[in-house]
Amino acid sequence: MAKEKRVYTCTACGAQSSKWAGQCGDCGEWNCIEESVAQAKIGGDKAARFQGYAGESKVQSLSDIQPQQESRSPIGISELDRVLGGGLVRGSVVLIGGDPGIGKSTILQQAMAALGKTLKTLYITGEESLQQVSMRAHRLGLSHVDIGLLSETRVERILSIAQKEKPQVMVIDSIQTVYTDMLQSAPGSVAQVRESAAQLVRFAKQTGTALFLVGHVTKEGTLAGPRVLEHMVDTVLYFEGDSSSPYRVIRAVKNRFGAVNELGVFAMTEDGLREVANPSAIFLSRHAEDVPGSVVMVTREGTRPLLVEVQALVAESHLANPRRVALGLDAQRLSMLLALLHRHGGIAMYDQDVFVNAVGGVRINETGADLALILAILSSHRDRPLPKEWIIFGEVGLAGEIRPVQGGQERLKEAAKHGYTRAIVPKANAPKKPIEGMEVQGVSRLSEVLDSVWD
Template sequence: MAVKSRAVYVCNACGSRQPKWAGQCADCGAWNSLAEVAEARRPVLRGGYTGTSATRIETLAEVSPEERARIHSGIGELDRVLGGGLVAGSVVLLGGDPGIGKSTLLLQACAALATTLPVLYVSGEESPQQIGLRARRLGLTGGLAGDGIRLLAETCVERILEHAAAERPQIMVVDSIQTLFTEVLQSAPGSVSQVRDAAAQLVRFAKQQDTVVFLVGHVTKDGSLAGPRVLEHMVDTVLYFEGEHGGPFRIVRSMKNRFGAVNELGVFAMGEHGLREVKNPSAIFLSRHEHAVAGSVVMVTREGTRPLLVEVQALVDESPLANPRRVALGLDQTRLSMLLAVLHRHGGIGLFNQDVYVNVVGGVRITETAADLPLIMAVLSSYRDRPLPLELAVFGELGLSGEVRPVPNGAERLREAVKHGIRRAIVPQGNAPKDGVEGLEIVMVRTLSEALAAAS
């Protein structure tokens, strides 16, 4: 029976299908995101479904509550981001800019896992010789690691699964998902339909064979994963590689994790021999000045299950423009504008003719609201040219009515601050520990005016 094809229009942002082209996707609202795809029509089976199924329906009481042991990757920071290790049958999507270290990290993890488990590394972008050269540069070719990693250069997902079924690996890396294609579709590799269908087959294989599958994904100009957003919903874990190419540090952030905490961070240092774990990331995010500097303050943030001390810097300067600049690196720029309005309304300080630049040292990106109060402190310190004490730490959420709201895990943040030499902390009233923290002076504030008075 001949299989007919038809032209449909698929959204690059959300993966929805449209019968005709339009300038805007009707489902997600993205502009100029519909692309024409030649899609094969599958023949319809008459008389209902006649196949057999190996699965069966169970009650919730019949399901065993036993938690399976996790597989340790040999890289502690990667295990932390994954929630304690790898889960058999899980699919992990790793995205990041080109050249940031995705393949290097996975190759190092494969080398550690290959000493005890069968590992298959599938590359659609590099030849086995190129992978071998990188492994030799990283010092991973000797011993059981070199013998345990099996390499396959292939882009057809059906042939990849044939080899995988024969090899039966417990760990499989696919680098990258955008290079794969399935013979069922006629579109080019990297298209929305190819990425979605290839990923669906790999996810099905992982669940059936209890194989851990790593998918490497490219990112677009705006930093999101290329391909349909439905790809992120299909996998169990989504990790993003962050960091500047010229900088020595790399950050792996968990954006989705069915088996662990979201927004967990893993910190690595890039060197000649690959990525090295950073056990104490607070030490690299804090640039210890010899003397107090205006516009700098230490904040205690929490990413996932780990409290971190980072330095927030601000520069306030008279603007020559009619519309002063508001620039935020590592923070939400829209929230910066809102906080400046709160500072004017409830602090009596207006920065209408001032350019305001804020930055988080080390390239880390802060997403939680605990950065509100330290950001205002840094801006005010730069505006008044009055340095804040070196041994001061600040955290707290700022409301539109000028109140300082508590943030989660306040006591744990304070204990982490003491470990790094902090002696005084300005925190919300709701985060005051009952028994205090030894060696730390805690100043509790309820409003913005009280916080500004405590910092002066």
């Protein structure tokens, strides 16, 4: 028997080499090289069976191609439509990932039920039996909706049935369970995921079928499989949520047809996922009285302004290295803000433990939380609360300047709508026309803020 040839594949970018190495030479990632058996190529008709679904390809001049308006099909679930950019685009490929049991299959089954009223749908499951899918449909009250179901994991068989059925929307649950005859490796391997996804994406683009792919995530929370998978699709959605909380958040980290970092908020109920009409309400504690260490800010997720409560707890440390813990916020930025507070405010925290948290399990990735975080830390340290009707946001630079943030007017209007009467914001974000019921103070230096808040 011929000796098996071994190859080493990078799980991040899919690059292959003949020798193992600690770092991938193509993408630079560490500890991502896996050993596998080299697969013989399958030639002839089998390799080219599904290469063209729209006839022979030909070169066209750019000037001869007339731009067309994207044809969107609203799903009917407004929070999901918001994340997708206004609806589902014909021929688009959407990759949705999240922790096990967070609700990926549930939201897709609800979406297919809503789309099934006007479009032909096909739900392909590789992880569950058709009986299990039917049981979930009965639990969600969707048993009366006509959804095409198929239990299959072989890509060639899936595409053959899809060519006959001609669905307008198709779901693959999940991409890690399907495999192609072109390779002999196990389903879920880097090569299988990459090649299976490539065939499905090619089919979607050439036939105009909107395609949803469900992806597993690693223990770090990133999508499993080769990193190239995220580059192949049009939209990447992450399902986020705390197992102890009924709320779920869908975040768009890539979208060729809409805003990036757009947010959709849902609540998990016995009847499935339900939209949250006022997301700001779940991220606010609404204390009966003023509380030290609590500040409300307005963050911006995509095109939506959201009110979020930032909490801080400062306590005397008995450790050689005081603890710095940040939940929902950037820990490295917390250390930088503490250094800024020492340099420009004369307040040292080298002997204090500092804990900060964004209420409701939301993740704040923007720098507009800097000013609110500093004042929350200072409020806890001095045990002096800020008035609960105040709203604060702004980026703080290393020189102590307060920088403007994007969408300042929309943030202030959102805060005024929820009854906040005073705002401390960067001077460049102060409105030219007064906002009814709100007093806005524009600031340009951190020292100016520290002097005016508790004067």
